[in-house]
Amino acid sequence: MTAAADTARxxxxxxxxxxxxxxxxxxxxxxxxxxxxxxTVSGMGSWDSQMVYSLSxxxxxxxxxxxxxxxxxxxxxxxxxxxxxxxxLVAFGVVLGFLGGGAIGxxxxxxxxxxxSGFARHRMASTIVITLAATIxxxxxxxxxxxxxxxxxxxxxxxxxxxxxxxxxLETQLEPHMLFNTLANLRVLITVDPPRAVAMLDRLNSYLRxxxxxxxxxxxxxxxxxxxxxxYLELMSVRMGERLRYTLDLPDDLRDTPVPPxxxxxxxxxxxxxxxEPQVEGGEIAVxxxxxxxxxxxxxxxTGVGLDAxxxxxxxxxxxxxxxxxxxxxxxxxxxxxxxxxxxxxxGTCVTLNLPLPT
Numbered sequence: 001m002t003a004a005a006d007t008a009r010x011x012x013x014x015x016x017x018x019x020x021x022x023x024x025x026x027x028x029x030x031x032x033x034x035x036x037x038x039x040t041v042s043g044m045g046s047w048d049s050q051m052v053y054s055l056s057x058x059x060x061x062x063x064x065x066x067x068x069x070x071x072x073x074x075x076x077x078x079x080x081x082x083x084x085x086x087x088x089l090v091a092f093g094v095v096l097g098f099l100g101g102g103a104i105g106x107x108x109x110x111x112x113x114x115x116x117s118g119f120a121r122h123r124m125a126s127t128i129v130i131t132l133a134a135t136i137x138x139x140x141x142x143x144x145x146x147x148x149x150x151x152x153x154x155x156x157x158x159x160x161x162x163x164x165x166x167x168x169x170l171e172t173q174l175e176p177h178m179l180f181n182t183l184a185n186l187r188v189l190i191t192v193d194p195p196r197a198v199a200m201l202d203r204l205n206s207y208l209r210x211x212x213x214x215x216x217x218x219x220x221x222x223x224x225x226x227x228x229x230x231x232y233l234e235l236m237s238v239r240m241g242e243r244l245r246y247t248l249d250l251p252d253d254l255r256d257t258p259v260p261p262x263x264x265x266x267x268x269x270x271x272x273x274x275x276x277e278p279q280v281e282g283g284e285i286a287v288x289x290x291x292x293x294x295x296x297x298x299x300x301x302x303t304g305v306g307l308d309a310x311x312x313x314x315x316x317x318x319x320x321x322x323x324x325x326x327x328x329x330x331x332x333x334x335x336x337x338x339x340x341x342x343x344x345x346x347x348g349t350c351v352t353l354n355l356p357l358p359t
Contacts, residue, residue: 275304
C-alpha cells in the first residue's frame, strides 16, 4: 500500500466511525421513544416525564459506550475493546446513564436530585432492569452491525487482492508472449535484411526500456495505452516497411480514461499476425476510441484476409484475444465486452471493446 493510501486510511475510518456513531444515536433515540411509550401505556408516569427519563438515560449511556470504545482501543478500525475493558465500559455507561439521566429527569419533574426514597420499590427495580436490558441489548445490536460491516470489508479486500493478483498474472503472461513473437520476427529479418534488423532491434530496446521502467499499475490513462501502441506499431513498421500502415484516433476527452495496461496491443498483434502478414501487399490497421451510449467503445480494425470461413464472428481464437477477454471479465465483469466481426469494408476484421466509463 502506498504512503498516500496509508494517509487516507485513518481519515476514511474517522468518517466511517462518525457516521456509525450518528447512526447508533438515531437508533438509540428511536428505541428510547418506544420504551417511553411502553412505560406510559403501563401507567408508570406521564408521557413527557417518561420521555425525558428514557432519552436522558439512553443518550448518556450511548455516548459513553460508543465513544468510549474508540478511546479505549486507540484504533478506529477496532470493533470493540479486547479483554475485560468491554464489560467495564458497558457497566460504566449503564451507571453513568442511570445516574445522569435520572438527575435530568428529576430536574424536569421537579423532584430532588437522587432522591430514590420517592420511588416505590417495584418501580426502582423496573427502572434498573429496563436500563440494563435496553443498554445490553443495544450494545449487542451495535456490535453485531459493526462485526457484519467489518467482515464485509474484509471480504471486499480479499476479492480486490485476488483481482489484482489475477490481473498481474495475465499481464505477465502477455508481455513475454509479445516479446517472443517479436524476437521470432527479428530472427527472420536478420537473415534477409540485416540493416533493418538492427533498426528493429534498436526500436525493441527502446520499447522494452520504456515498458519495464513504467509502473506496474493495474490501470493507466487511455492516452498511455495509445502511446505504447504507437511504439509497438513503429517497431513492427521496421520489419514490414510499407506493408504496414496504421491510424490511431483518440479524442481529447477520453485521454484520461483509466484502462488496464496492455489492453489493445494483443488485438493489434493479432491483426498483424493473422490479418496483414498473410497478404503480400499488407494492409492498414485503425484503432479508434469514442464515447457511445455512456460507454467507452474502442475499435481495432484491419484490412487483412478477414475471418476464416469456419470461424463465427462472435468467436475469437488465439492467445491474445482470450487474454483480453479474461482481463475484461476480471476488471469489468459483465460490463466489459469484446466482439469480433468482419470489417464494414468487406475485407478484414474488426474487434470492438465496450467498457463502462467511470462515473
